[in-house]
Amino acid sequence: MEETMMNLPTQNNGDHSKEVIDEEDAKAASKIWDYVFGFTDMALIKCAIDLGIPDLIEKNGGSISLSELSSSLSCSTPHLYRIMRYLVHKNIFNQKKTSQNNLFYSQTPLSRRLLSNGKNSMVPLLLLETSPTMLAPWLALSKRVLQENGSAFDAVHGEDVWSFSAENLEHSRLINDAMACDARIVIPRVIEECPDLFKGVCSVVDVGGGDGTTLSMLVKGFSWIKGINFDLPHVIDANLVACQGVEHVSGDMFKLVPKADVAIIKWVLHDWGDEECIKILKNCKEAIPKDKGKVIILEGVLEEETNDKLESARMMLDMVMMAHTTNGKERTLKEWNYVIMEAGFSRINVTRIHAVQSVIEAFP
Ligand SMILES: C[S@@+](CC[C@H](N)C(=O)[O-])C[C@H]1O[C@@H](n2cnc3c(N)ncnc32)[C@H](O)[C@@H]1O
Structure with a gap:
């Protein structure tokens, strides 16, 4: 009223x-x-992925009727109709009605990103973020704020995300797949937009490199480099795919980083607080030659005023860090400059690329 x-x-x-x-x-x-009802969007996207709806549309030549879809899935047509009506309402799929009132669904640029093997597939990232393990800490976020050394993830799971992953290898696989998915999106941007990044570089160590996707793409893009993919033992021992030119090495970046001309570190430092970042960066600096070495940091750089459409993703990522790590955060340029200089580097160079992350080069 x-x-x-x-x-x-x-x-x-x-x-x-x-x-x-x-x-x-x-x-x-x-x-x-x-x-x-904000959770509805995420839940319905997960539902579409779990049912394999985008893949079924693609397999059917790009368009599928409601009855074909429900018989492929052997599921209740009225339920499926309501799910598709919602997803069409959200512009995830297109819908056409024939003169006989039959409904046909087709892809949009958004649903193509939900294909399991699509070029820009975001499926592994969605599956990680919608896993019960990653969703639960969101409901404990206020604890993180109210307790001095609190962590929403620890409050729910009793340990930090990396210890949890070492004990729960299925969760570790979800993380690795999600990170590999992000690497497939950002690394082509790095290769295309920073062609001189690895000029004169013979060897690269990827610190916290996950399953090695980043390095495998870099050694293909810059064929003259040899790579060392460095991560915790439970990641490296998980039957990683062999890639020519990439050696998998296990260890702890807080103790020692393997030597190379260049250390690259993607989406690792944002998992940690300033003191931890300074320690990791000091170890990276020890690993590279003083005269011609550099550390390449692939991370988001928050901006106060920007029209960049990806800034909202960076802001959300900052909240993800609060929910899923103990002291992790997204940083502004000033905050990146602080941790890099505190680690003993003399200068930095930042290149914005068409991605959530920027390329930050730190020179000894
Ligand atoms: C968010 S993931 C990023 C993975 C990868 N760099 C990427 O972006 O595709 C963080 C990585 O840091 C690794 N990590 C965490 N603690 C580590 C440590 N103490 N030493 C080496 N790696 C570590 C994790 O196992 C994980 O693979």
């Missing part, structure tokens, strides 16, 4: 501010439902 009245022209023609407040309030009354 109240909301209907708010949409009516105001009785008080002279009071413009009241009209604005009424309009804002009316917007809020509908917007608030996005937050009340």
Whole structure:
């Protein structure tokens, strides 16, 4: 009742501010439902992936009828219809109705990113972020804020994400697959937009390199480099795919980083607080030659004022770090400069690329 009245022209023609407040309030009354049921979008995307709907549409030549879809899935048509109606409403799929009232679904640029083997597939990242292990800490975020040394992940799982992964190899595999998925998105941007990054470089160590996807792509893009993929033992011992030109080495980056001309470190430092970052960066500096070495950091750089459409992803990632790590965070340029200089580097060079991450070169 109240909301209907708010949409009516105001009785008080002279009071413009009241009209604005009424309009804002009316917007809020509908917007608030996005937050009340905010989880629906993520859950429905996961549902579409779990059912393999984007893959089925692709296998069917790019378009599929509701009845074909429900018979392929051997599932209830009314339920499937409602799921597809929601996903069409959210512009995830396109829908066409024939003159006989048959419904056909086809892909959009968004649903193509939900293909299991698509070029820009985000499926492994979605599966990690929608796993019960990663969702649970979000509900304990306030504990993280209220306790001085609290961690939402620890509060729920009793240990940090890396110890948890060492004991739960299925979760470790989810993380590795998600990171490999991100590498497939960002590394082609690095290769294309920074062609001189590895000029004159013979060897590269990828610190916290996960399953080695980053290095395997870099040694293909820059064929003259040899790579060392360095990560914790439970990651390296997990039957990693062999790649010519890449050696897998296990160890602890807080103790020692294997020697190479260049150390690259992607989406690792944002998992840690400043003191830990300084320690890791000092070990990276020890690993490279003083005269011609450098550390390449692939991380987001937060900006206060920007029109970059990916800034929202960086802001969300900062909250992800709060939920999933103990002291991790996304950093501004000033904050990156601080940890890099504290680790003893003399200068940095930042290159923005078309990705969530930037390329930060740190020179001894
Ligand atoms: C967020 S993942 C990033 C993986 C990869 N760099 C990428 O972005 O594709 C962080 C990586 O750091 C590794 N890591 C955590 N603690 C480590 C340590 N003490 N020594 C070496 N690696 C570590 C994890 O096992 C994990 O593979």
